[in-house]
Structure formats: structure tokens, C-alpha cells
Amino acid sequence: MSDPAEKRDPAAAKGEPRMRVRYSYLPQQFADIDDLWAELKAFVATGDFTLGMPLTEFEGRFAELIGTRHAIGVNSGTDAIKLGLKAVGVSPGDEVITAANTFVATVGAINEVGARPVFVDVDDTFCMDVGLVEAAITERTCAIVPVHFTGYMTDMRKLVPIAERHGLPLVEDACQSILGAIEDRNAGTWGRAGAFSLHPLKNLNVWSDGGLIVTDDNALADHLRLLRNHGLSDRDTVSLLGYNSRLDTLQAVVGNWLIPQTRAIAEARIANAAYFDRHLGALPQIRIPPRPADMRIVYHLYIVFAEDRDALLAHCVDRGIEAKVHYPVPIYRQPGLAHLGYKEGDFPVTDGHTHDIVTFPVDQHLSREQQDYVIETVRNFYAGR
Numbered sequence: 183m184s185d186p187a188e189k190r191d192p193a194a195a196k197g198e199p200r201m202r203v204r205y206s207y208l209p210q211q212f213a214d215i216d217d218l219w220a221e222l223k224a225f226v227a228t229g230d231f232t233l234g235m236p237l238t239e240f241e242g243r244f245a246e247l248i249g250t251r252h253a254i255g256v257n258s259g260t261d262a263i264k265l266g267l268k269a270v271g272v273s274p275g276d277e278v279i280t281a282a283n284t285f286v287a288t289v290g291a292i293n294e295v296g297a298r299p300v301f302v303d304v305d306d307t308f309c310m311d312v313g314l315v316e317a318a319i320t321e322r323t324c325a326i327v328p329v330h331f332t333g334y335m336t337d338m339r340k341l342v343p344i345a346e347r348h349g350l351p352l353v354e355d356a357c358q359s360i361l362g363a364i365e366d367r368n369a370g371t372w373g374r375a376g377a378f379s380l381h382p383l384k385n386l387n388v389w390s391d392g393g394l395i396v397t398d399d400n401a402l403a404d405h406l407r408l409l410r411n412h413g414l415s416d417r418d419t420v421s422l423l424g425y426n427s428r429l430d431t432l433q434a435v436v437g438n439w440l441i442p443q444t445r446a447i448a449e450a451r452i453a454n455a456a457y458f459d460r461h462l463g464a465l466p467q468i469r470i471p472p473r474p475a476d477m478r479i480v481y482h483l484y485i486v487f488a489e490d491r492d493a494l495l496a497h498c499v500d501r502g503i504e505a506k507v508h509y510p511v512p513i514y515r516q517p518g519l520a521h522l523g524y525k526e527g528d529f530p531v532t533d534g535h536t537h538d539i540v541t542f543p544v545d546q547h548l549s550r551e552q553q554d555y556v557i558e559t560v561r562n563f564y565a566g567r
């Protein structure tokens with residue numbers, strides 16, 4: 183196959199890509215952190231490791247950032263969902279409705295409280311098609327977990343009234359959508375509770391696992407604080423049986439260092455996505471997903487629909503671009519969920535996406551040169567067909 187880039191660039195012809203566009207930016211993100219090391223050193227000297235002061239400070243700053251009354255640090259995004267479901271009263275045997283294409287953690291959390299995940303197909307925003315939710319509700323349904331997947335938001339304006347009509351609590355999986363919003367109202371603030379992840383590859387990240395659950399409900403917040411710390415209301419009183427799911431105070435020090443950058447991180451991703459949209463969207467073989475004007479999409483993942491996706495993906499990977507597919511096999515068809523009885527074809531939009539979605543790096547450390555290289559590589563691929 184003739185590739186104009188290879189003609190101009192002898193290095194590419196020899197199989198050595200002209201540029202690398204890596205997926206993980208972590209070495210760059212934490213390259214220059216002398217001030218953070220100083221803070222960590224001062225913190226370690228206090229020995230305040232468990233539910234310490236920096237955690238309380240971080241929780242306050244996170245709640246303020248998102249616009250909720252409470253934020254409770256827990257040890258992962260998965261636990262944020264799990265504790266949220268537990269706190270709204272989900273128990274073994276219940277059904278919990280969620281999206282057919284999500285990261286396994288959403289479904290793992292539902293499973294951990296003994297409930298049965300019930301899937302609903304997504305639309306071209308990669309989030310639950312809320313028009314399909316009512317048909318999935320049964321007398322066993324006890325909660326709905328909308329997943330604000332890839333940095334989009336589920337259409338909460340439509341989902342909240344449906345949930346209210348059926349008396350079902352909403353626990354938002356906002357792990358990929360920190361500062362995602364509809365009409366400026368943030369992901370995580372529409373339901374009874376919202377779950378966030380601080381996993382190293384999330385938009386706001388720490389150096390280990392971590393998560394937060396947010397809520398405006400004072401009683402729910404008290405319950406969540408008990409659940410994450412063995413149900414201990416004080417040193418000598420176990421008020422209920424909970425979990426060991428505290429957010430590490432050491433990681434809260436990292437979180438406090440990063441949190442002032444969260445808005446800028448979202449803005450950088452939004453700007454990178456707009457640049458890709460403009461240039462990739464000019465190619466007839468690429469379709470850009472809907473970009474509703476009243477939605478702030480924070481692009482945890484940047485996904486487009488591409489003709490000849492498998493060949494394009496191979497072409498990009500060969501040229502040093504770490505493009506990916508989220509996901510080649512959606513969660514509902516994974517072998518570990520076979521007992522639920524779903525089969526290929528149950529969720530046609532999710533299934534359709536597996537054939538034509540491709541994810542490109544979009545993070546805040548991506549350079550314009552790297553973006554231009556991605557655009558040129560995709561353009562050359564289709565020109566060479």
C-alpha cells in the first residue's frame with residue numbers, strides 16, 4: 183500500500199514511526215513535582231495516615247469543585263458505586279439497571295452488593311439510551327446506575343423524572359466524567375449520589391486507587407462515612423457492618439496538589455477534542471458523535487466512528503499511535519457475565535459500535551504536533567485506499 187507519508191519520510195519507510203503518540207501521559211504529568219515531594223515529606227512526619235487532615239481537606243475541596251454538600255473519600259471508584267448502592271438500600275436479589283457498554287467496575291460494584299445487573303442499550307453518545315429505561319424496570323428494580331461514559335453525560339434531564347416516577351434512586355457512575363455537565367450542572371449532582379474514581383488514568387488522578395462519593399443528602403453522607411470505615415461511629419461503637427474502604431490520606435495529599443488543575447485539565451481535553459473534531463470530521467470516512475451544545479463533554483476518552491476501523495487501527499498502531507477500542511467486546515457479552523443470559527444482538531447499538539469506534543489519545547499533555555500527526559496518519563490511510 184502506498185503511503186505518501188512514507189515517501190516523504192524515510193524513517194517511516196524503515197518501519198520506525200516519525201512520532202509516538204502514547205496513551206499514558208503519567209511520566210510527563212509527574213515529571214516536575216518538587217513542591218509535592220515537600221508536601222508529602224511534611225505529611226509523613228505527622229503520621230496522620232488514617233482519615234487524616236489532608237483527606238478532610240480534599241473532601242471539602244472536591245465537594246466544592248463538583249457543587250455538592252458532601253464528598254466522602256473511598257478506596258476506589260468501584261467502592262464509591264458499591265457503597266452508594268448499599269447506602270440507598272440495594273440488597274441481594276435486587277435488580278439494578280445500567281448501561282450495556284461500560285467499564286467492568288460498574289457491573290462489579292452491582293454484583294458486590296448481591297444485585298443483578300440489568301442492561302439497557304446506549305446511544306451514539308455512548309451513554310444509556312434513557313428512552314429504553316422504563317421497559318427494563320421490573321418489580322425487583324431497586325436502583326439505576328447511569329454511566330457518564332467517556333466524559334459524556336447520560337441525559338439526566340429525562341432520566342431523573344423517570345426514576346422519580348418509579349421511586350428509584352439514581353447512583354451516578356461519574357468516574358469518567360469529572361466536571362462533565364448538562365447546562366452547567368455537573369455529573370454526579372443529579373442523582374441521590376455520584377461516584378468518582380481517582381485511578382491513575384482518570385482525569386483527576388492519584389498514585390494508586392482511590393475514589394469519592396458525593397451527595398447533597400446529610401443522612402446519606404453520614405451513612406456513607408460509616409460504611410467506608412467498618413461502620414464505626416466512634417472508636418468503640420460499631421453502628422452497622424461496613425467495609426474498610428477509606429481513601430488513603432497520603433493519596434489525598436496528591437489529590438490536594440492536583441485538584442486546582444482539574445478545570446484546566448478538562449479545558450485542555452475539550453480543546454484537543456475540538457481540534458480533532460474539526461480535522462478528523464472533515465474526512466468523509468469519519469463520523470463525529472453528537473456534540474450537544476448544552477453539554478460539557480470532558481473527554482476522558484476521545485472516540486469517533488470510522489469506516490474500515492480494524493485496518494485504520496492497525497495502520498495507526500503501526501505508525502506509533504496508541505489508538506484503542508473501548509470496547510471490542512462490550513461488558514454484557516463478556517464470559518464472566520454469561521450466567522446473566524444475555525447474548526449478542528440484545529443491544530444492537532452497543533454491538534454496532536464495536537465495529538466502528540476508535541479511541542485516540544486526547545489528554546492534556548498531548549501536543550498539537552502529535553494531534554497533527556494523528557490527523558495526517560488517518561487522512562493518509564483513507565487516501566491510500
Ligand SMILES: *Cc1c(COP(=O)(O)O)cnc(C)c1O
Nearest residue numbers: 258259260285287288357379381
Ligand atoms: C474507572 C471506572 C470506575 C471505577 O474504577 P476504579 O478503578 O475502581 O476507581 C467505574 N466505572 C467506570 C465507567 C470507570 O471508568
